[in-house]
Amino acid sequence: MANMSPKLQAGLYLVATPIGTASDITIRALDILEKADVLAAEDTRQARKLMDIHGIKLNGRPLLAYHDHNGAGVRPRLLDAVREGKSVGYVSDAGTPLIADPGYALARDMIAAGLPVTAAPGPSAVLTALSVAGLPTDRFLFAGFSPTKSGARLAFLSEFKVVPATLVFYENPKRLAACFAAMVKVFGPDRPAAMCRELTKKFEEVRRGSLVELADYYADVPAPKGEAVIVLGPPAKSTVSDEDIDAALRGALNDGSVKDAAAEVAEMFNLSRKPLYKRAVELSRE
Numbered sequence: 001m002a003n004m005s006p007k008l009q010a011g012l013y014l015v016a017t018p019i020g021t022a023s024d025i026t027i028r029a030l031d032i033l034e035k036a037d038v039l040a041a042e043d044t045r046q047a048r049k050l051m052d053i054h055g056i057k058l059n060g061r062p063l064l065a066y067h068d069h070n071g072a073g074v075r076p077r078l079l080d081a082v083r084e085g086k087s088v089g090y091v092s093d094a095g096t097p098l099i100a101d102p103g104y105a106l107a108r109d110m111i112a113a114g115l116p117v118t119a120a121p122g123p124s125a126v127l128t129a130l131s132v133a134g135l136p137t138d139r140f141l142f143a144g145f146s147p148t149k150s151g152a153r154l155a156f157l158s159e160f161k162v163v164p165a166t167l168v169f170y171e172n173p174k175r176l177a178a179c180f181a182a183m184v185k186v187f188g189p190d191r192p193a194a195m196c197r198e199l200t201k202k203f204e205e206v207r208r209g210s211l212v213e214l215a216d217y218y219a220d221v222p223a224p225k226g227e228a229v230i231v232l233g234p235p236a237k238s239t240v241s242d243e244d245i246d247a248a249l250r251g252a253l254n255d256g257s258v259k260d261a262a263a264e265v266a267e268m269f270n271l272s273r274k275p276l277y278k279r280a281v282e283l284s285r286e
């Protein structure tokens, strides 16, 4: 699909919108909102507000609500529009559609139907938090929101214990104290982390420290307001314990052979394969 043509080609356009500061929107995103034959939005009022700020008029074009609760019903209409040669622009409430936001099923079904899908990339809290956290960015894993119940949260966090990457979590600031306390239990006290709140907004705040420092801090202060992202640094290589290795091997054995499991975990922790192969054989017999 070409950029900035007088008329948009048929297809689904997934348009990223600001996560705070209204001017954080690309020229191409505005062009798509201006020219798409059909617009769809997670929240139509929010979309209209954004369009008003940027002086974009609907001019009789349809603006459909498309969200988690009505997606199955509205999707066929949006697919039909593209089949008829129309351009459909989709925006979620804030940031990039599909990233902890609706849009995945829409894109999936368009692709399955052989229809064109493109993105107008822009803000997302994941990359914005990574930019300011001060933690390694060469390899990261976006984990989305943690469950709110304590048992489920511990189980969820444990899945990421040995992942050799920076982890990014979306979190409600009301739950920061509980979340950091759970993280200390799962990841230990020393992993470096950052709490990134109200990014790109007036009261942007980035608080960096070890997990235990952040847990102690949020245990003592009233819960802050707004929106937050927690970024957690990767495990230090030297701290990989036998338990961590066993957990990784067990996980890998679920999906592959002893040989593959040893190779996968060797690469994961930068260890030699031979002892891992021996241990994987033992575990596979348990």
Ligand code: SAM
Binding pocket: 019, 020, 092, 094, 095, 096, 097, 098, 099, 100, 101, 123, 124, 125, 126, 169, 170, 171, 172, 196, 197, 198, 199, 200, 201, 227, 228, 229
């Ligand atoms: N699609 C969005 C994106 O690309 O980032 C995310 C939508 S998700 C429903 C909303 C969550 O994203 C918030 O609860 C928060 O964790 C994070 N978030 C969004 N805007 C933020 C901001 N300005 N500062 C910090 N976190 C933000």
